[in-house]
Structure formats: C-alpha cells, structure tokens
Amino acid sequence: MEQKKYNEIVKKHTPKEDSLKNGFWAFISGGIMGMIGQFLITFYVRILDVTTTEATSFMIITLIFLGCLFTCLGFFDNIVNFCKAGLFVPITGFAHAMMSAALEYKKEGMVTGIGASMFKLTGSVIIFGVVSAYIFGMLRYLLFGGNI
Amino acid sequence: MTFNYRDVYLNNTCTIVGPYEKNGPLGKYFDKAYKDFYFGTDSWEDAEAKSFVEGVKKLLKKEDKQIKDIDLLVGGDLLNQLVASNYAAETLKIPFIGIYNACATSTLGMLLTANMVEAKQIKNGIVTVTSHNNGAEKQFRYPVEYGGPKRKTTTFTVTGSASCLISNEKKGVRIESATIGTVKNMGIKDVYHMGAVMAPACADTIYKHLKNTNRSIDYYDAIYSGDLGRYGKDILKEYIKKEYNLDLKNYDDTASMIYDLDKQNVYAGGSGPACAPLVTYAYLIPLMKKKKMKRILLVATGALMSQTMVNEKHTIPAIAHAIGLEVLDDIS
Incomplete structure (x- = not known):
C-alpha cells in the first residue's frame, strides 16, 4: 500500500481534538489568571505603597513563586493539563515548565542534573524570546525612532 | 521467518505492576502491585530494575527453583542502554542477554528462548521485560510533573515487570x-x-x-x-x-x-x-x-x-x- 493511501486510513481513525472545549476552558482560566494578576497589582499598590510598574514586577514574582510551589507540591500538572493555554501561556506556564524539569533531574546532581537540564523545555523560550525582542526592538527603533 | 516448536512450554509467569495498572480492570489478576512509582527505591530507574529482580525471584519461588537452575535470562526495557535490565542482571547473576525491540521486546525474548529450548541448548530460560511510566516519560517525552496538553492518540507507558519461565517440561x-x-x-x-x-x-x-x-x-x-x-x-x-x-x-x-x-x-x-x-x-x-x-x-x-x-x-x-x-x- 502506498503511504498516501495509508495516511488516509490513519486520518480516518484519528480523533479530532476538542479545540472548542479546550479554547473555552483556556479562555475562562486565562481570564481568571488575568484577574488574579490585576488583584495582586492593586493589592501591592495599596498595601506596599509602590508604583504600578513596581507592583507589576511583584505580581509576576508572586505568580512565578506560586507556579513553582504548586508544581513541587505535585498537583499543578493536573490543573495545567485541564486549563491548557489558559495556564501555560502566562508566566505560570514558564515557571511550571522550568520547575518540572528541575524536579525531574534533581537526582542527577546539582551541576549535571538541575543546572544542565533545568532549561530543557524553557531554553528555547528564552533564546527565541531574546532574539525576537532584539528584532522587534530594532524594527520599532527604525520605524518610530527611539522616543516612543 | 516462522518457527514451529514441538516441545517448548511456558511453565509459569510472574507479574508486578504499579498503581495505574492495579486500578485498571485487570488489577486483581497481577501477582503484586505497588502503590507508588518508586517501589521503595530512590529513583524510577532503580524502581524498574527492582521490579525486574523481584519478578524473577518471585517466579523462581513459585516454581520452587534456584538461580543455579536457570541457564539463561533474556531481558529488555525501554531505558537507554537497557539500564534497568542490565542492573537487574548484575544482581541476579544468571547468564544474560539484553535485547531491545521497544514494545515488541517480550515476544522477541520469548521466541529467542523458545528456539534455544527447542534446540536443547538450554533447559530453563527466563524472559523478563519491564517498563516504567515515569522513566519512559522522562526519556522520551516531557518531565513527569509537566502538565502540558497531550493529544488523544498519546499512549501511557505501563509500569511493571512481566517474567515467564520457558522450558521443555510439559507444564503450563x-x-x-x-x-x-x-x-x-x-x-x-x-x-x-x-x-x-x-x-x-x-x-x-x-x-x-x-x-x-x-x-x-x-x-x-x-x-x-x-x-x-x-x-x-x-x-x-x-x-x-x-x-x-x-x-x-x-x-x-x-x-x-x-x-x-x-x-x-x-x-x-x-x-x-x-x-x-x-x-x-x-x-x-x-x-x-x-x-x-x-x-x-x-x-x-x-x-x-x-x-x-x-x-x-x-x-x-x-x-x-x-x-x-x-x-x-x-x-x-
């Protein structure tokens, strides 16, 4: 049988992913994440009497901490698995991916394990994040000048 | 290539599983089940090797045989360089062949052993294969604690070890x-x-x-x-x-x-x-x-x-x- 014909059989028996359902829950959970973030910013501005910019950094740190803590406690993967893009697109997803890799390689030692493998999943996020920040930063400078 | 055997028997078996298999529909049929993925060891790789050794020992006990009665141990698993099987074979001290054919390792091991039994080159051979969900996830997929979405066609690696004794004794x-x-x-x-x-x-x-x-x-x-x-x-x-x-x-x-x-x-x-x-x-x-x-x-x-x-x-x-x-x- 030709590969093309076989591919048709495979396609026929391969289930469709529930994009609509997944999208719905990602929308809801992503929205809740946004609300929590906004709540934290307002909270820090009121309680610590800092500017919104500083409070935003505190909010990010808080969410990263919680993402890491919940990953270590072992239940965050189930929540991420259910919420999908709602949780792994925000900063919590980055923290979760990094912490899960660190946990996984803990046994292999500090340097050869955690150090070498912690960025296994997130390494490419950092690399391409930096590269695209550079490209878009340059574009912005060239198109709109440095004063925007 | 097809072989026909006249005088080869699968005498007895031993099965050890992890928590998911225990909770599955066949849970009550397995010889032993562990409640967690570590099996009382420190790592998943150690756990897999332990289940290998334990499976062979339990099988020998069931058949009232000693390690010295076994001429050959054939084993395989999913981990790189067959580490679970190799470390288990080190403990067991039975002449050992490690084989890799991914999830087809079990039948390959059985047929290799059956050929040697049929040719009367060996009397008793044990075939053990193991796999470990977390060990396989770590090696082939994502970290275990990572909850990224999985497609419906993804499979879930079974945790456990399966051993069988093959000989020309008419039994089983x-x-x-x-x-x-x-x-x-x-x-x-x-x-x-x-x-x-x-x-x-x-x-x-x-x-x-x-x-x-x-x-x-x-x-x-x-x-x-x-x-x-x-x-x-x-x-x-x-x-x-x-x-x-x-x-x-x-x-x-x-x-x-x-x-x-x-x-x-x-x-x-x-x-x-x-x-x-x-x-x-x-x-x-x-x-x-x-x-x-x-x-x-x-x-x-x-x-x-x-x-x-x-x-x-x-x-x-x-x-x-x-x-x-x-x-x-x-x-x-």
Whole structure:
C-alpha cells in the first residue's frame, strides 16, 4: 500500500481534538489568571505603597513563586493539563515548565542534573524570546525612532 | 521467518505492576502491585530494575527453583542502554542477554528462548521485560510533573515487570509457533500516534505468520496485538483488510485491556514492553487454562523511535513479533 493511501486510513481513525472545549476552558482560566494578576497589582499598590510598574514586577514574582510551589507540591500538572493555554501561556506556564524539569533531574546532581537540564523545555523560550525582542526592538527603533 | 516448536512450554509467569495498572480492570489478576512509582527505591530507574529482580525471584519461588537452575535470562526495557535490565542482571547473576525491540521486546525474548529450548541448548530460560511510566516519560517525552496538553492518540507507558519461565517440561501452556517480523515504515512521523506507526508492522507479521504456517485466521481463537491503543486498533483492522484481505474478528489489543480507557486518564491506552506480556500472563493464560480459549496469537508491536531521529525529521520504523500459544488437554 502506498503511504498516501495509508495516511488516509490513519486520518480516518484519528480523533479530532476538542479545540472548542479546550479554547473555552483556556479562555475562562486565562481570564481568571488575568484577574488574579490585576488583584495582586492593586493589592501591592495599596498595601506596599509602590508604583504600578513596581507592583507589576511583584505580581509576576508572586505568580512565578506560586507556579513553582504548586508544581513541587505535585498537583499543578493536573490543573495545567485541564486549563491548557489558559495556564501555560502566562508566566505560570514558564515557571511550571522550568520547575518540572528541575524536579525531574534533581537526582542527577546539582551541576549535571538541575543546572544542565533545568532549561530543557524553557531554553528555547528564552533564546527565541531574546532574539525576537532584539528584532522587534530594532524594527520599532527604525520605524518610530527611539522616543516612543 | 516462522518457527514451529514441538516441545517448548511456558511453565509459569510472574507479574508486578504499579498503581495505574492495579486500578485498571485487570488489577486483581497481577501477582503484586505497588502503590507508588518508586517501589521503595530512590529513583524510577532503580524502581524498574527492582521490579525486574523481584519478578524473577518471585517466579523462581513459585516454581520452587534456584538461580543455579536457570541457564539463561533474556531481558529488555525501554531505558537507554537497557539500564534497568542490565542492573537487574548484575544482581541476579544468571547468564544474560539484553535485547531491545521497544514494545515488541517480550515476544522477541520469548521466541529467542523458545528456539534455544527447542534446540536443547538450554533447559530453563527466563524472559523478563519491564517498563516504567515515569522513566519512559522522562526519556522520551516531557518531565513527569509537566502538565502540558497531550493529544488523544498519546499512549501511557505501563509500569511493571512481566517474567515467564520457558522450558521443555510439559507444564503450563505450549509455545507452538513464532514469527520474527520485519521492520516496516509507512512514513508516519508523529511520535504521539504510535498506533499508526506500528499497525502496518503488526498486520505484516500476522499475515506472514498465517501464510508461513498455512493457517487461516480462524485457527486462533483470538489474536492480540501489543500496544496499538484504541485508535491503532481500528487502523490495523482497516489496513489488514485492504492490504491482505484478512478479517480480524476475534481480536483485541492488550493496550486497551490493561486500563479503563474511559475512566483512567490514559489517552489512547497503554504501551511499553511490559504491556502485552502483563495482560497475557495475568489474564489471557489463566483464561486459556480455564479452557475459555485454546489457541491465541500474541503480536507484540514496537515503535523503534529515537528522540534524535524524530528531531531530525525522520519517519519512525516499527516491528512486530508473533508468538502462538496453545493449551493442551493433558497438561496441568
């Protein structure tokens, strides 16, 4: 049988992913994440009497901490698995991916394990994040000048 | 290549599983189950090696045999360089062959041992295969605690070890034939759809086995594939009908038997070297002994994937080996 014909059989028996359902829950959970973030910013501005910019950094740190803590406690993967893009697109997803890799390689030692493998999943996020920040930063400078 | 055996028997078996298998529909049939993934050790790799050693020791105890009575140990697992089997063999001190055919390792080990028993080169041989869900996830997929979304066609590696004793002593079930499969590659690149990767190899081996033994498909009371999963099953049925004009009627897949696919969160079903033998030893052989089935054909299927080759955009080859088992009326 030709590969093309076989591919048709495979396609026929391969289930469709529930994009609509997944999208719905990602929308809801992503929205809740946004609300929590906004709540934290307002909270820090009121309680610590800092500017919104500083409070935003505190909010990010808080969410990263919680993402890491919940990953270590072992239940965050189930929540991420259910919420999908709602949780792994925000900063919590980055923290979760990094912490899960660190946990996984803990046994292999500090340097050869955690150090070498912690960025296994997130390494490419950092690399391409930096590269695209550079490209878009340059574009912005060239198109709109440095004063925007 | 097909072999017919006159005097080879699968005397006894031992099965050890992890928590998911215990909670599955066949949970009560396994010899031992662990509640967590560590099996009392510090790492998943150690746990897998421990389940290997424990399986062999329990099997020897069941058969009232000593380590010195065993001429050969054949073992395999999924981990790089077969570490679980190698470290277990170091403890067991039985002459050892480590084999790798991914999830088809079990039937390959059985047929290699059966050949040596038939040729009277060895008297007693043990075949043990292991797999470990977390160990396999770490090596082939993502970190275990990472909860990224998985596709419906993903399979869930079985945790456990399955051991069997093969000899020419007339006891247990008879191993009557075996077919060594050829590697097939139908151009699938998707590592999350192993059923599609392995179905052509499975179909090819079933067809060649029937052709070489001159048997019709009805000769066997049932045919079991290794770990095609719930979608791979349908692909196999349609492919084998179109390509070889065979109707798979009394057919099931061990990957969809070991778990409750609707209630347990295992996607398309089980996989791993231990999947097919665990179901066969714990559930199918006892059914045969109760005379519910007389002859079965077990076709364990293996996707011979490597993360490097997948990243380099290669398609995934697959293999399947078949073992024919028969229960005789005059043996216990």
